[in-house]
Amino acid sequence: MALLDVRNLRVYYRTPVGYVRAVDGVSFEVGEGEVFGVAGESGCGKSTLVHSLILRKPPMEYKGGSAIFKGRDLMSLPRDELRKIQYSELSIIPQYAMNALNPTKRIKDIVWDLAREHGYADRREVEELLRERLSMVKLSPRVADMYPVELSGGMRQRATMVVSTLLNPDLLIADEITSALDVTTQRVVIELLHHFMQEGIVKSIIFVTHDLALLRQIADRVMVMYAGKVVEIGPMEEVLENPAHPYTQLLLNSLPRMGVHYKRERLSGIPGYPISLLNPPRGCRFYTRCPFAMEHCPEVEPKLVKVGKEHYAACHLLGGES
Numbered sequence: 557m558a559l560l561d562v563r564n565l566r567v568y569y570r571t572p573v574g575y576v577r578a579v580d581g582v583s584f585e586v587g588e589g590e591v592f593g594v595a596g597e598s599g600c601g602k603s604t605l606v607h608s609l610i611l612r613k614p615p616m617e618y619k620g621g622s623a624i625f626k627g628r629d630l631m632s633l634p635r636d637e638l639r640k641i642q643y644s645e646l647s648i649i650p651q652y653a654m655n656a657l658n659p660t661k662r663i664k665d666i667v668w669d670l671a672r673e674h675g676y677a678d679r680r681e682v683e684e685l686l687r688e689r690l691s692m693v694k695l696s697p698r699v700a701d702m703y704p705v706e707l708s709g710g711m712r713q714r715a716t717m718v719v720s721t722l723l724n725p726d727l728l729i730a731d732e733i734t735s736a737l738d739v740t741t742q743r744v745v746i747e748l749l750h751h752f753m754q755e756g757i758v759k760s761i762i763f764v765t766h767d768l769a770l771l772r773q774i775a776d777r778v779m780v781m782y783a784g785k786v787v788e789i790g791p792m793e794e795v796l797e798n799p800a801h802p803y804t805q806l807l808l809n810s811l812p813r814m815g816v817h818y819k820r821e822r823l824s825g826i827p828g829y830p831i832s833l834l835n836p837p838r839g840c841r842f843y844t845r846c847p848f849a850m851e852h853c854p855e856v857e858p859k860l861v862k863v864g865k866e867h868y869a870a871c872h873l874l875g876g877e878s
């Protein structure tokens with residue numbers, strides 16, 4: 557059984573001019589021991605998707621579907637139940653991890669507040685665990701006594717990773733945690749996440765990024781989103797080697813390659829802009845930018861069809877059974 561089973565999830569934002577359909581009928585599963593990648597351009601709904609699993613607050617509104625995590629639907633759990641499982645079963649390293657820690661508290665106080673809220677009673681034991689984990693991420697145990705502002709950006713990032721994983725959550729969500737980092741630090745972060753899995757600190761990871769090249773280094777499977785919908789999902793290597801959806805193909809073509817001189821050979825980006833999620837078309841949401849768009853694309857929604865082993869894509873060009 558999957559650790560997380562999301563079915564037809566719809567999460568919108570209420571605005572004065574209507575609903576922004578940020579996540580609009582998204583389905584996927586995350587298995588135990590799996591690193592599941594969520595990829596797509598800025599604004600496609602990645603952050604909304606993962607944040608809706610943890611905490612929904614206005615203007616974000618749950619509109620339908622389910623997210624079954626360890627047998628419970630996260631969409632119908634009361635807020636205090638959600639709080640209880642946060643950090644201990646389901647945890648997120650937020651997008652701006654460097655600034656996520658309360659600046660007025662020492663790391664050990666932040667951690668103690670959190671542990672106490674989850675029923676831990678022995679402060680010494682918790683602090684010992686904290687120091688152990690700090691060493692694991694190559695930070696001095698003295699960091700426990702410091703305030704977040706005393707740490708460099710990279711150190712704060714690792715401290716946040718320690719805080720998010722201290723209570724051994726089954727599922728860890730990493731939301732664009734590498735985008736503000738240089739390449740070397742990105743690699744360190746990826747290695748740490750691997751290490752957390754190897755050590756059994758976390759069972760599974762959802763890794764959200766716009767960077768497919770980076771995702772290749774960590775993910776087992778990938779889900780590509782466009783304008784609030786899933787356009788392609790499958791094993792990481794298979795999707796990279798045989799991208800089936802025109803959007804995935806263009807996304808891959810827009811990645812810079814080693815050995816190419818871009819003064820001479822132009823980098824092929826994706827033409828046009830994503831559609832407004834306030835009033836999306838009935839059919840395919842990519843049709844305005846798709847080089848292969850056909851007459852019925854704006855009207856008829858393409859279903860996900862099987863294009864390979866555990867590999868699915870949603871495009872009318874692919875035909876087949878849904």
Ligand SMILES: Nc1ncnc2c1ncn2[C@@H]1O[C@H](COP(=O)(O)OP(=O)(O)OP(=O)(O)O)[C@@H](O)[C@H]1O
Pocket residue numbers: 569570571576578596597598599600601602603604605615732766833
């Ligand atoms: N508070 C909000 N109110 C209204 N619309 C919002 C709000 N937050 C996000 N959106 C819209 O929801 C859509 C999805 O945004 P989201 O942040 O989930 O995308 P993303 O893929 O994570 O992008 P990024 O990588 O830039 O964070 C976008 O159109 C965005 O403008």
